[in-house]
Amino acid sequence: MKLKSRRLDQETQLLVGISAAVASGCIPCLEKMAETASKAGIDPKKMRESAIIGQYVKDQPAYHMKEAADKLLGVHLLRFRTQANCHIDDKRNEGGGCDCELDNQNESCG
DSSP: OOOSSSSOOOHHHEEEHHHHHHHTTTHHHHHHHHHHHHHHTOHHHHHHHHHHHHHHHHHHHHHHHHHHHHHHHHOOOOGOOOOOOOOOOOOOGGTTTGGGGGGGTTOOOO
């Protein structure tokens, strides 16, 4: 597989490819990216982290829709969340990743 970027190294391109494949839900893409990354000697832990980031990106629109529906309609959809918990420590209000504390947002819902 010939990679396109001249500014990003091969490892970065493959890790971005893994994240993008997961985020887009493209199984053949993920299979190809994972195979190519493995052959290139990319650390499996980095590949797993890339997949987690891709899933986090994919889950965000659904999460925000549930949050909006809860506020507008009072349906408590966040309570039934199936989204994978994000391990990124950055807080959303600090300009970064997810805020896993939001998982407990609706504990008081009965």
